[in-house]
Amino acid sequence: MPHGLPRKIRVLVADDQTLVRTGFRVILEAEDDIEVVAEADTGTEAIRQSELTSPDVILMDIRMPELDGLAATEQILRRPDPPTIVVLTTFDQNEYVYRALHAGAAGFLLKDAPSSRLIAAVRAAATGDSLIEPSITRRLLERFAAPAPSTGPPPELAALTDRELDVLRLIARGLSNAEIAADLFVAETTVKTHVARILTKLGIRDRVQAVVLAYRTGFAPRDSP
Template structure:
């Protein structure tokens, strides 16, 4: 985490924003703004150009799902992490469909919030452990055609290792530490894995790994 990571906090409770600000600033994150409604969030995201938006769901004026959709549609570089009290499937899947890069529950510890910001700022996706399985199951149900058998995909040994770690919902930096390789190398391996599997994203790769007993 570096001080150049710029975060916008969005929550209709000022005390919650204050708590998040204290946690993030203590970790060296630059909190560049706060918003109490979805409409304020959309306007400030366009004005401040943060790297990460920590977004509540239930807010007056415009909810966090619609705000996320508008921020992502605007084409800014901001990555959105939904941070909510409610562990609900409709919030989870609507947020992901809207383009959120992460989903975290408010009962997560301070270090989990900091890690979420770090992970999505680095271009990875992050899901709370409580919801990862539900995303995998839903994605598996809605995938129209099965992925090719593991024996049909010419993954190198290293790519297979990366896929196994992806299946554990590890970020690129976590995979790099586990395999004692550089993060840029991990990104290359992940791209190759997605290409060879013929899948669009990391979640689909996780589904593949679970379907083929690689997780």
């Protein structure tokens, strides 16, 4: 790449369906700031290509031969400075997606999502601002989490300030940093600072874990919009 130009987001697409991989490649490489550096049709190959190409973001299917996406995700994320992994899913894979999030995946995307969401998810993942589909988040967490009624912030969130609680509530709704900034009438950099402090205070890895915690403690109601 010529000197002075920003580095492109490097993406690895892991899916056992050739048409899916090809479609994602065509969509992503039409963008000036994204390049697909490798493809993989098994979990084992995803691990190998991740080591060979050092992608920034991996789009990881769950159901693949040899080694599934869950096991591949776990192995890849054990390495120092791993890429960000976004799980590819369908509505009939709730159990797998929930396990993938606990394995360390940064988010999940429907395979039939519009191209604009795919591009947005890759860009968000590359900056640490995972794009989480609110409807899928609620569907998953309402099934697997066990929130208890609460009249105020649960004890697990006692270290957070009122503004940090506001940010966490919006994170739980699936909003991006930019959307939270607009909702709270603050700068996006301010939101990023709040998110970083929330993760540090709660001792969690990423905003996906923050969503899970918000639902598990009952802080985010099940009918949250």
